[in-house]
Amino acid sequence: MTLRDSASERPAAVASERPTAVATAVATLNLATRAELAAAVLALDGVALGGAVLRAPRSDIAETFVARLRALMPDGAPHRRLPFAIPDDRLLGGLDLAMTLAQGRPVADHGLLAALDGGLLVIPGAERIGASLAARLTQVLDLGHVAQRVRVADAPTHHAARVTIVAIDEAEADEDAVHGAIADRCAFHLLLDVQPLPELYSRADIKAAAALLPHVDADTASEPPAHPTASRSTDAALRTLVHTAELYGIDSLRAVRAALRVARCCAALDGRRSTNDSDVATAAALVLGPRATRLPAPPPETSAEPEPPPPPPDDAQNQDDSAERDDQDVRELEERIIEAMAAALPFGLTMDAPTRTPKARRAAGRAGSDRSGGTRGRQVGTRRGDPRGGGRLDLVETLRAAAPWQPLRRRSAGATEAGSASAKPIPAIPARPRVLVRPDDFRIRRLFEPAGTTAIFVVDASGSSAVNRMAEAKGAVELLLAESYARRDEVALIAFRGAKAEILLPPTRAIAAAKRALAALPGGGGTPLASAIDRAVELTLRARREGNDTVVVFLTDARANVARDGSGGREQAMAEALQSARVMRGLEGQVLLIDTSPRPSPQAQEVAAAMGARYVALPRTDARSIHAAVTAARA
């Protein structure tokens, strides 16, 4: 194994401080040093690498990273923070209100992203970004430009918008993380702690590295490297990175591509024209490490290994040697990467196959919540109205309404120069506006009305209920899911058994996820009814915050026998259940309790009454009659 790291090629003065000089000790780099290295790499190649997702214990710590990145990016590079409720015409461009009114002709505003070309977009509270804003941002990240949204004569149809983003993830531990479409495009997922970033690089270093970067590994494909062990062809590095991604359960090819670029950036920052093992290991640790979803499985028994394919008939002799050496190299590099990765892995990884569902569920839940608007309602049209009444003015539509009247109004405005009350222009414009707009012309945006419904199913999977009706309940929920799908409702699923209730599926419109969660639902154990109602209250509140209506459907025999703390005891369990039920009633939503006992149970009726729920006893329950009851209740 080569540890020499081509020290002779590196300027001696800085060698001892630079991360790459730490050679194999990438694993020992602390969070701050990794962040400094990431900042340098982003300053160097940020547009291609997307940016960074940042988690920090406090927002001022996240800001130290932003400050560092700005200090390394070219002087004067633009920098903005993304306001959370930014309308499309500010983000992607629209009409410039003041200029249009002053000049009497449409003047385009190219929007925030075009203004940030070559600069930095900081997104505080990035976990709040929903699917539609994420899609808008990623479209621009992918294309590197925004399309002109309002046609203005002689204006180009596109504006460059090559931005680097820093998404600050301020989510609590149990909340959703930054939207997958954004996270996937950000090369770095960084954790910060209280340590200040060591200032290892200067703007001049970045500039020098930028000049070198296009030449790094530029011709390794055609020429064998001069020092086979010190430098590494793109091919070998790439194979290793792809393999590493597979070992650690990382699906995204984009991440591997980013790692390859980061390795080259490391070489350039180190003043070299070719990447070495240390660069590849550093890049793997920085880019792939935080994305790992599992630990590599232990190597398989040699006997279990499939027989290697026979070598190709010709050239076999020649290739044997070099192939063997390559193999050796690749193995050594892999060991080194695994070592480097170890320090960068997320907590709580296991050797199990990666579970893909949680990620999918997260994304799915977000798509639904975003659709219903809330803070980011999307426009579906305009209506006449006064913006001072709280509505948002739609400038284009307002001007369209005003436009046909301009010649007439100019004539009459000239006649009554003093200004009649009815011709009162809106205040913020110059004394003699070029466009005469009257209150009649005002058009208000009609925002998307959140007509969405979240159906929350709370399924009793305890022993007593399972014996009775588990299969029917599952069947009914599946029918209701199918219907929710057709209505484009969101569905959520809570199951309760044993010690406490569990949210199996947060609100989603992806029916496949709901089906999987349901199929995997086991039965048996106690009946923690209070905990189940608590979870249902929680999801109801969450759905309301997104602006959705809710309908909660309990399928249970209500034989509560597990208290909130997980202890047994019918009396305590029932008292707590009734207490929770009253909280549920306070929400005044639609609630339905389907009694799954063989004959109507007084307990279930009592709980239903306490919740303000419609009670349905179904002595001969089958999936279809449950379905019919729920449909009737919702109508």
Add this chain to the structure above:
Amino acid sequence: MLPLRLAFPFSAIVGQEEMKRAILLTAVDPTIGGVLILGHRGTAKSTAVRALPALLPPMNVVRGCRYGCDPDTESRACDDCRARRAAGEKLRHDKHNVPVVDLPLGATEDRVVGALDLERALTRGEKAYEPGLLARTNRGYLYVDEINLLEDHLVDLLLDVAATGENVVEREGISVRHPARFVLVGSGNPEEGDLRPQLLDRFGLSVEVTTTNDLDARVEVIKRRDAFDRDPEGFTAKWAAADLDTRKHVERARKKIDALKVPDAVLRDAARLCAAVGTDGVRGELALLRGARALAAYDGARAVTVDHLRTIAPSALRHRLRRNVLDDVGSSVRIERAVADVLGAA
């Protein structure tokens, strides 16, 4: 004008045969209808369609026409071109690349269909029509990434225009209609919410894209992408010959397709297949037959055979199956079974 980034060459796309085929077949016969590309994050759903302008044969466009009319098909000319011809003008033309218009998310309906020309209205008090994105899309492709996030009314509108080939604008006292024949290509991530079943049915073909698990293929995907990122011009030049070969195929297929016969036996098989998988309506059958015919033309076959049906059936039918949540079997598998039952083994 900002030079837009070069598109990754079509021929350099690794694997994804079903997607490439669907896109090419719509180039041979645009009446097949739109293409829906479903796949997870990072599966390069947009690559194939964005590669089309460089891949497909350039087209003749009437000089000065805002709708990109074809000088050779007068029947589909816009009102402007008709008026110019009627006035005795000899229309000249230029060569243009096939347009592929990216519908920006958040595009307003105005920008899509066109609207009152604000400039002229404000400065001259004139009512004039300002063409929208659909005008630029005529005879090309409209690409909508994350189509499941587009407002339903816009998706409806796009599908309506795509089906009729005409954009009709009636608003603000403007009354305009202009040709807008295009192939709608939508992509989406099925985990991020489903498309309404009524909309699914209106796409001619659908394809599922996945990332390969094969190490060599994954390496090759990134290697090509990386080579392209480092030197877009050089990389594109390297693949130009392969792209040209594909272009020739498309051109040949376009010439052949009108003469291609669909034997009665194949028509019957197509009907039986649709009945077997239970697709309602004629849309599925039409897409199946048109797809099979375009495939036969692309392959240089003398006639459409049952093999062409077999190949195209998953793309033409899988998105039309009625969703059965109680059945765990995926759509593709259901189609394959029906194909084996009805058409026999390959």
